[in-house]
Amino acid sequence: MIASSSPIVRLGIRAASPPAVMVGVYLLFAGHNQPGGGFAAGLVFGAVVALRTVAGLQRPSRAHELMAIGILIIASVALLPIIWGDALLDQHVVSVDIPLLGKIKTGSALPFDLGVTAVVVGLLLAVLDGLGAPELAEEPATLRPRSLR
Amino acid sequence: MVLVLLGFHLAGVGMVLALGRRLGIRPLLALGGTAPAISAVWAVVQLIAGSSDRTSMVTWVGGLDLELRFKVDSLALLMTLLVSGIGALVFIYAIGYFNRDTTGGSRFSASLLGFSASMVGLVWADSVWTLFIFWELTSVTSFLLVGHKNQDPSVLAAARRALMITGAGGLILLAGLLVLAQQANTTIISELPAIGGTSGTIAAILVLVGAATKSAQVPFHVWLPGAMAAPTPVSAYLHSATMVKAGVLLLAVTGPAFANVEAFTTLGLAFGLTSMLWGAVGALRQGDAKLILAWGTISQLGLMVTLLALGTGKAVFAAISLLFAHALFKAALFLIVGEVDVRTGTRQIDQLGGLASSMPLSFAAAALAGLSMAGAPPLLGFTAKEAALESLATLDGVQQIVVSVGVGAGSVLTVAYTLRFVFGVFGPGPPTVVAPRRWLMTIPALTLASLGFVGYLVLGWVNDIVRPAAVELNAAADYSLLRWPGLTAPFGASLGILAVGTALGFGVIRRNVGTPEPKGARTADALLDGVLVAASRATGRIQHxxxxxxxxxxxxxxxxxxxxxxxxLDTSGLVLANxxxxxxxxxxxxxxxxxxxxxxxxxxxxxxxxxxxxxxxxxxxxxxxxxxxxxxxxxxxxxxxxxxxxxxxxxxxxxxxxxxxxxxxxxxxxxxxxxxxxxxxAAAANSVGQAPLADLKAGAVDEGGGNNIVNVILTDMRALDTLGEVVVLATVALGILALANVRPPEVPG
Incomplete structure (x- = not known):
């Protein structure tokens, strides 16, 4: 739609997507000790998805499923400790020594963040679908505002 | 055990729904009746074993006293016996009532069993919140059952009326329970202390109104006659023996807490006496046998409310006895009306005739149950009515005169409408064509009706069930039902009531055989419609x-x-920029x-x-x-x-x-x-202390295992908040998708 006819924008977004996804993954994992976290990661992925939608590029399309998976992960992280007799949402920290990489410390906060990410991306997809963005991207010139072409 | 029994009920509902497509209505009803039967047998075993109280609870939110708390004491056992025992009989009866090819079997059976589960939960509840939850569940399941024939607009209107009135009453009750729990400082019903003061009065009024809606007390009674649109097994079960007793039960268990509140007695007597008289008058105006019984139920419930409002030992004992006796005879009478309806095709007393000879077993059952209802010996209803009359003797002053006159007049009218019912249905009239007997309908009715006589014979056993239940509510209620009271004043009053009532009854058997205009129901419907119209107008104005x-x-x-x-605002601390x-x-x-x-x-x-x-x-x-x-x-x-x-x-x-x-x-x-x-x-100028940064930092590293405090707060310390937010996000997203899919309405032209 708005940008799909401009080769510069298309190419730019295509080129920027992989690094942006890497930044998102970094934020997701770094979040526990550095600035970042599941919400920020979700927003970065969401931005990628939104830009790709604007440019009419391929992108994930399953808003419901992503949200369902996200909530399922979060609910499991919340409820599993109860089965082991701990409190709701009790945090488990695991640290592993891996050769080359050194000591890696993680915990149940990571899947929790992953769930948050999935829900945020799902929400953005839902908003994009709700705004009719994919249809706009496919529609011929008649629907497009003239100046935005 | 209590939780296991509730589990049986829920499993039954699940199985009925799961098998709903494959089985007909009769196997489904048999399946549904299993859980109440088990529950009834359990109650009998407990009563014989004379076991002590037992409490079961599932804590939900401990700090707020939110818990599912159940306690099976003597009163709960008595009610379980009624709810589950009559429930099992009603399931058997329904097998005969419905034709083999009736559709909607799984919905009916599941709703009826769901109601049964809600009702046992209600009688076992020992926390005001548990009580409220099951109270509302009975309203909802009752709505489903009343509206079972959902093709008929008048049935749907009746179901809506019942739901709206009992639902509104439920909200009022919730407010009352909140005040009560706050004032009593406990949510446990069996430990409620006697409260007083203004908040005690407010709580008493709210609880009384809530109970009055459920127990169909004037002026909230208008839903009950309409609810007779339900299939007769439902009317017998919900609208005579169990659900309408929930209000009475509520007044019984909260009565001790309101013992010092004058408004509880005054308002309770007002509700009770008005309902007793108006219900009995209503019964005399009806031509439909089922409606006679419905109005009679309003009247009988009024008597129970009156006795509980008095709150003396004798009155409480009489109320519990009456509750027990009424459940037996009224359920039996409803079952008989249902059988008459199925076998003759009508319930109008002017179209029925000669049934005494063509339906002899039903006639025998109706005679037994009817005499019990009128309070004639040698039946359980007689002993309960004696206890009620005797409790009036202990009153004094104006109260004694008012209550005695009210109860006396109500009892006379009760005898009259009983005669009208029995002779109207089974007496002479145009000979009616009668379809063949259905044993599954006859047996439950006969069982319940004869229990009123058996109970009189083994009155000691009945006393062993009723007395502990009454004593639990009021330590002074240590009385017994008497088989033969001797030549006392109450006995004389009883005889007088029977004589006057019989004379009046024979006068009105064939009068007013039409069905009068249900003015109360009309008014209630108009009121409800008005609320809905006003709501939609207001919404249109605000949400443009x-x-x-x-x-x-x-x-x-x-x-x-x-x-x-x-x-x-304190401007002295403000700087342009740091x-x-x-x-x-x-x-x-x-x-x-x-x-x-x-x-x-x-x-x-x-x-x-x-x-x-x-x-x-x-x-x-x-x-x-x-x-x-x-x-x-x-x-x-x-x-x-x-x-x-x-x-x-x-x-x-x-x-x-x-x-x-x-x-x-x-x-x-x-x-x-x-x-x-x-x-x-202003917020910057009025800081209320230092942020606990050191604690947060230490907590983040030690417990959360992370150095980013913000993230540890989100994923660990306040993870429940995050969980909630995520659910909100997802809900918003679903809302957006749903809104996006709504196409604007096409504008004509």
Whole structure:
């Protein structure tokens, strides 16, 4: 739609997507000790998805499923400790020594963040679908505002 | 064990629903009746074993006393026996009542079993919250059952009326229970202390009104006759033996708490006596046998409410005895009406005749149950009525006169409508064609009716069931039902009532055989319709769908809410800037915002808003909040992209605004800006202590295993909040998708 006819924008977004996804993954994992976290990661992925939608590029399309998976992960992280007799949402920290990489410390906060990410991306997809963005991207010139072409 | 029994009920509901497609209505009813049967047998075993109280509970939120708390004491066992025992019989009866090929079997059977589960939960409940939850569940399942024949608009109206009245009563009850629990400082029903004072009066009135809606007391009784649109097994079970007793039960268990509250007695007597008289008069005006019984139920419930409102030992004992006897005879009479209806095709007493010879077993059952209802010996109803009359002897002054006259007149009318019912249905009249007997309908009715006689024979056993239940409520209620009271004043009164009632009854058997206009129900419906119409008008006025107006209203409301902060404003601590760079950012933000207010194109406005947000995130960076800045920046980015997409649907330029509307928006904007500024400045000037940074830091590393405090707070310390927020996000997303799929209605022309 708005940008799909401009080769510069298309190419730019295509080129920027992989690094942006890497930044998102970094934020997701770094979040526990550095600035970042599941919400920020979700927003970065969401931005990628939104830009790709604007440019009419391929992108994930399953808003419901992503949200369902996200909530399922979060609910499991919340409820599993109860089965082991701990409190709701009790945090488990695991640290592993891996050769080359050194000591890696993680915990149940990571899947929790992953769930948050999935829900945020799902929400953005839902908003994009709700705004009719994919249809706009496919529609011929008649629907497009003239100046935005 | 209590939880296991409830589990049986729920499993039964699940199985009935799962097998609903494959089985006919009769196997489904047999399946549904299993759980009540088990529960009834359990109650009998407990009664014989004479076991002590037992409490079971599942804690939900401990700090708020929110728990599912059950206690099976003597009163609960008595009620279980009635609810589950009559329930099992009603399931058997329903197998005979419905034809083999009746559809909707799984819905009916599951609702009936669901009701049974709700009702046993209600009688076992020992926390006011548990009681309330099951109370509401009985209203909902009752709605489903009353509205079972959902093709008929009058049935649906009756179901709605019942739900609205009992539902509204439920809300009033909730308010009453809140006040009661607050004042008594406990939510455990069996440990409620006697309360007093103004809040005691308020609680008593609210609880009484709640109970009156459920137990169909005048003027809330209008739903009960309409609820007779339900299939007769439902009427027998819900609207005579169990659900309508929930209000009586509630008054019984809360009665000790309200013992010192005068309003409880006064209002209770007002409800009870009016209902007893008006219900009995109503029964005499009906030509439909089932409606005679329904109005009779209102009257009998009125007597029970009267006795409980008196609250003396004898009165409580009489009320519990009457509850027991009434459940037996009234359920039996309803079952008989259902059989007459199925076998003759009518319930109008002027169209029935000669049934005494063509339906002899039913006639015998009706005679037994009817005599019990009228309070004639040698039946259980007689002993209960004696106990009630005897309890009046202990009163004094005006109260004794008023209550005695009311109860006496009510009892006379009761005898009269009993005669009208029995002779109207089974007496002489045009000979009626009768279909073959269905044993599954006859046996339960005969069983319940003869239990009234058996109970009289083994009165010691009945006493062993009733007395402990009454004593639990009032330690002074240590009385016995008497098989033969001797030549006492109450016995004389009983005989007098029977004599006058019989004379009156024979006079009105064949009078007023039509069905009078249900004026009360009309009024209630008109009231409900009025509420709905007013609600939809108000919604149309408030929710008119203009986004700018919504936003303006919201901004104005939020700004006004911030007004109190102006008083806390302390300008002495304010500085222009902590760092010079802030001023640069602030200037950029101001320029962008001003440009945003004046720019004519929508895209320009979106971009300037994005610039404002980016500037704010720069301020976050300056103050050392990288997480906040990162999130803000990302959100701004996505919002701008979203704007760009959304703007594809809209015109490029903002529409021109009229002068007044422009001024309004200007005023709201200025007010909003001022309020936010004042609120922030006031908050900064009035800090209420230091942030527990050291604790948070230590907690983050030790417990959360992370160095980013913000993230540890989100994923560990306050993870429950995050969980809630995520659910909100998902709900919003689903809402957006749903809204997006709504097509605007086509405008004709």
């Amino acid at each position: 769908g203009s986004l700018p107006v919504y936003l303006t209203v919201m901004a104005a409301t939020a700004s006004l809410a911030a007004l109190p902060f102006f008083t806390g 760092q010079p760079l802030e001023m640069v950012l602030a200037a950029a933000i101001l320029v962008s915002a001003t440009a945003g207010a004046f720019v004519g194109s929508r895209l320009g406005a979106a971009l300037t808003l994005g610039a404002v947000g980016t500037g704010v995130s720069g301020l976050f960076v300056l103050y050392g909040a990288p997480d906040l800045a990162l999130t803000q920046l990302l959100v701004e980015t996505i919002v701008v992209v979203g704007f760009v997409i959304g703007l594809g649907h809209l015109a490029q330029q903002f529409p021109a605004a009229s002068g007044g509307w422009r001024l309004t928006r200007l005023a709201v904007s200025v007010l909003g800006g001022l309020s936010v500024t004042a609120a922030l400045a």
